[in-house]
Amino acid sequence: MLDIITQNLLSPVVLFFVLGIIASVFKSDLKFPKGLSETLSIYLLIAIGLKGGIELSNYSFDTVIQPIIGTLFLGITTPILTLIILRFTMKMDSANAIGLAATYGSVSIVTYGAAITFLGNQGTSYESFMNAMVVLMEIPAILVALCVYGAIKNAKQQPFVLHQKVGIVATAPSAFVNKEVLKESLFSKSVLLLVGSLSIGLVVGKDSLPVIQPLFIDLYNSFLLLFLLNMGIMAGERLDLIKEHDFKLVVFGICVPLIFGVLGILVGSATGLSLGGVTLMGVLAASASYIAAPAALKTSVPDANPSIYLGLALGITFPFNLIFGIPILFSIAQWIW
Numbered sequence: 001m002l003d004i005i006t007q008n009l010l011s012p013v014v015l016f017f018v019l020g021i022i023a024s025v026f027k028s029d030l031k032f033p034k035g036l037s038e039t040l041s042i043y044l045l046i047a048i049g050l051k052g053g054i055e056l057s058n059y060s061f062d063t064v065i066q067p068i069i070g071t072l073f074l075g076i077t078t079p080i081l082t083l084i085i086l087r088f089t090m091k092m093d094s095a096n097a098i099g100l101a102a103t104y105g106s107v108s109i110v111t112y113g114a115a116i117t118f119l120g121n122q123g124t125s126y127e128s129f130m131n132a133m134v135v136l137m138e139i140p141a142i143l144v145a146l147c148v149y150g151a152i153k154n155a156k157q158q159p160f161v162l163h164q165k166v167g168i169v170a171t172a173p174s175a176f177v178n179k180e181v182l183k184e185s186l187f188s189k190s191v192l193l194l195v196g197s198l199s200i201g202l203v204v205g206k207d208s209l210p211v212i213q214p215l216f217i218d219l220y221n222s223f224l225l226l227f228l229l230n231m232g233i234m235a236g237e238r239l240d241l242i243k244e245h246d247f248k249l250v251v252f253g254i255c256v257p258l259i260f261g262v263l264g265i266l267v268g269s270a271t272g273l274s275l276g277g278v279t280l281m282g283v284l285a286a287s288a289s290y291i292a293a294p295a296a297l298k299t300s301v302p303d304a305n306p307s308i309y310l311g312l313a314l315g316i317t318f319p320f321n322l323i324f325g326i327p328i329l330f331s332i333a334q335w336i337w
Helices: 002-009 012-025 034-056 061-089 094-105 109-122 130-157 179-186 189-217 220-243 247-270 275-286 292-300 306-336
Strands: none
Touching: 002 012, 002 109, 002 306, 012 109, 012 220, 012 306, 034 109, 034 130, 034 189, 034 220, 061 094, 061 130, 061 247, 061 275, 094 130, 094 247, 094 292, 094 306, 109 130, 109 220, 109 275, 109 306, 130 189, 130 275, 130 292, 220 306, 247 275, 247 306, 275 306, 292 306
């Protein structure tokens, strides 16, 4: 495992990320223009969606149904487990617990991209339809967390009604589903681009490769390096935010992703994926969103503190996964698979 970690540490993906952290820590004037940062984010979302859709078009429904079920299971289970851990073990308030549940139940597209590069360096193949699983796991976690938040919020505003005969607490269905929250989640930039690009790739299929490949496939790793340089700068700026909060959060940001990663590996194994596919399922479960989930939380859960869910995801979990998490999960996947 040490050799794998060392090899990962010396990969261009990790080194550019570390360069960004160094620039931030030493107060360098290196900054990405906001427009360029936004462009790189949009590019990665479209590239992953298109590749997933094109590859998914090559498979029958029977081939992908089990991985899809496993992915949806993880997308629903991980935010619920996060809520339970934070509320009952760490006694965190509901708003911030829900913020972290959405963040850690959802996925980091860049971590997934780095894992693909890592597998390529290891010479390990994977099911190309795994790109589609990124989209499937992105949405449920956000919806679960926001629906729980809506239920708690409405419960405070509306008194519970006890059933006269059996004593069951009843609430209106609207307590769990808020149309505006659903709309914001489904049509947020990240989800819209991922789902839209996946759908387009699925419709046009491999016949569109001559048009798509030069920009969205051949140049993908190069754009990823630029994006990770920017992510390193942003992560370095948020390291101080973590110090303001309890050390238990730092432990959470490292240990919980590994636990979820092992759960993802077990689910991937149960659905019959290859070693590469199992590893990617584990990485998806272990990663934390700092694009789609924070965008939804910003407007839908204003009581949640961004310095907690964004700082923890980007300042602790993302660099840990990038440097150590991916090779550790790959080694665990080798052992289990």
